[in-house]
Amino acid sequence: MSKLAISKFFEQKLEAPLHNTVWSWGSENAKGIYLRAWNRTKIGEKFDIANSGMETDNDGRTRSGGVERAKHVKAIAQGKPGYIVAIDGYVDDSGKSHIVDYNDKAVFRILSLTVKEQGKTLAEVDYDNPILIEAIGEETDVVAIMESLEDKPKTLATLAKAEKLGWQITGINDQGVTILLKGKKTGLISYTGEFSAA
Numbered sequence: 001m002s003k004l005a006i007s008k009f010f011e012q013k014l015e016a017p018l019h020n021t022v023w024s025w026g027s028e029n030a031k032g033i034y035l036r037a038w039n040r041t042k043i044g045e046k047f048d049i050a051n052s053g054m055e056t057d058n059d060g061r062t063r064s065g066g067v068e069r070a071k072h073v074k075a076i077a078q079g080k081p082g083y084i085v086a087i088d089g090y091v092d093d094s095g096k097s098h099i100v101d102y103n104d105k106a107v108f109r110i111l112s113l114t115v116k117e118q119g120k121t122l123a124e125v126d127y128d129n130p131i132l133i134e135a136i137g138e139e140t141d142v143v144a145i146m147e148s149l150e151d152k153p154k155t156l157a158t159l160a161k162a163e164k165l166g167w168q169i170t171g172i173n174d175q176g177v178t179i180l181l182k183g184k185k186t187g188l189i190s191y192t193g194e195f196s197a198a
Contacts, residue, residue: 052119079178154193
């Protein structure tokens, strides 16, 4: 059985259709954001997912794919779960990229983003725990996060209020607990119990 075209994979398997099958570099749904990323452009073990200035071409025209990617990267930085769909391919003599293969069984959770001096944004992923397509969204260990907050009653109280309003826990970082509302709006509850949303 042949592999689905990558646009069909996003639509049928990830249930996150590409906004445009020609220029979209990723998509999102309530469970997270899915970024296509080339194995050939990795820097060390990190995926090169964005560059400063990617929103316009050399002639100053807007690049819709770059604008969309910048929006996706910002949402991941603000706490929405991000995943890499790893692809293999090549660039032809005219500079056009061609997909040869991609991982249609699992995605890699983005653990952190780093912006380099050259304006490149690199994504560190969890290679040790690839996430099977059918298990996406189930990997957040909410119980462990709640247990880690037992000595922070203000954070727990704010979190309880947020959950009543429909917010879901998506992770934990140095600033606090990251949360998500209806797959769209990201927020943070700090370790002092303060709530902020983006």
